[in-house]
Amino acid sequence: MTTIQERAAHFTALHDDLLVLPNCWDAGSAAVIEATGAPALATSSAAVAWALGRPDGNQLDRDTMLDALRRICAVATVPVSCDIESGFASDDADLAETIAQVIETGVVGVNLEDQVDGTLLPIGDAARRVRVVREAATRAGVDAFYLNARTDSYLLGRADFADTVARAHAYLDAGASGIFVPGTADPEVVKRLTAAIPAPVNVLAGPGAPSVACLRAAGARRISAGSSLAGAILGHLRRATQQLLTDGTYDELAGGMSWAELNALFEQSPPSP
Known part of the structure; x- marks a missing residue:
């Protein structure tokens, strides 16, 4: 078995x-995605929240999110x-604790936002939080x-190119590995x-x-996919259910994975916590 440092590298x-x-x-979604040949997995905070009956936008508590991560890591290879x-945190110490506990689940990386409730943090504050995450991972x-x-x-x-680039450089100086620019x-x-x-x-696409191919050519x-994959699945669930309840037909149920295929994904998996 590889170490978490090796998986992170x-x-x-x-x-x-x-x-x-x-x-x-x-x-379940993690196992299906990995089985298609995906070389890595990443969670969507919105999709995790919806699966647990909560809205997106910092509505989940840290322990609930960690439980979801443990279940995902239990089936992922x-x-x-x-x-x-x-960061599920009110201060730097809380943020560092989030990272320590995330790493204990087996996760090898995180996305960290620089806005709270629709307001961008001052660049210095956001960069400091990046540094807190990096130092916690190093510890x-x-x-x-x-x-x-x-x-x-x-x-x-805001579509502020100059501010986005300035923030990116500040975050990289503070220890970021890469920069995520959703919205375009x-x-x-x-x-x-x-x-x-x-x-x-x-x-984010x-x-x-x-x-x-086009985004690759642009340098991405x-x-x-963010929450769009979960949205597509739930949208199909709505269409299939509406057809079943209104027309009494089953066309929308065709083309899915069989019971045997799905069951086989988990036969060798350890039990989830």
């Missing part, structure tokens, strides 16, 4: 080319990264821990961002976004 190396991450939210939103003995620092200027509608998948913007940021840039080194 492997996950980091996957960013040398282009890493495409179809985000998971529970043990590839590296797992997780979205910790703004835990995982120097290769992948810290994907997320900056939300575009996501919040415009190839020209991505090309400018990747030229200005000396680290892997993560793009979904319906209507340019193809993976990580593409995340």
Whole structure:
């Protein structure tokens, strides 16, 4: 069995080319995604929250999120990264504790946001939090821990290129491994961002976004589906249920994985906590 440091180093190396991450939210989705050949897994905070009957946006408590991570890591054999939103923490000590406990689950990287409740943190405060995460990972003995620092200027509608780049450089100086810029998948913007940021840039993609090949050409080194995969699955669930209840037919149930296929994914898995 590889150590968490080795898994973290492997996950980091996957960013040398282009890493495409179809985000998971529970043990079942993690197992199915890995079985398709995904080289790594990443959680979507929104999808995890929805699976647990909660809204997205820092609504989950840390222990609930950690329980979900343990179940995912129990079935995964590839590296797992997780979205910790703004860190499930009220101060730096709490944030460091979040990282220590996340690493104990077997996770090898995190996404850390630089906004809280729709407001961007001052750049100095956000960079300090990045440093707290890096130092906590180092204390835990995982120097290769992948810290994907997320900056939300575009996501919040500000689309401030200069501020995004300044934040990216500050976060990298503080110990970030890569920079996540959700809110734009415009190839020209991505090309400018990747030229200005000396680290892997993560793009959030979904319906209507340019193809993976196009984003690769623009310089993206990580593409995340975010919550869109969970949204697609739940949307199909709604369509299938409506058809069953209204038409009494089953076309929307066709093409799914069989009982045997799904059961086989978990026959060798250890029991979830």
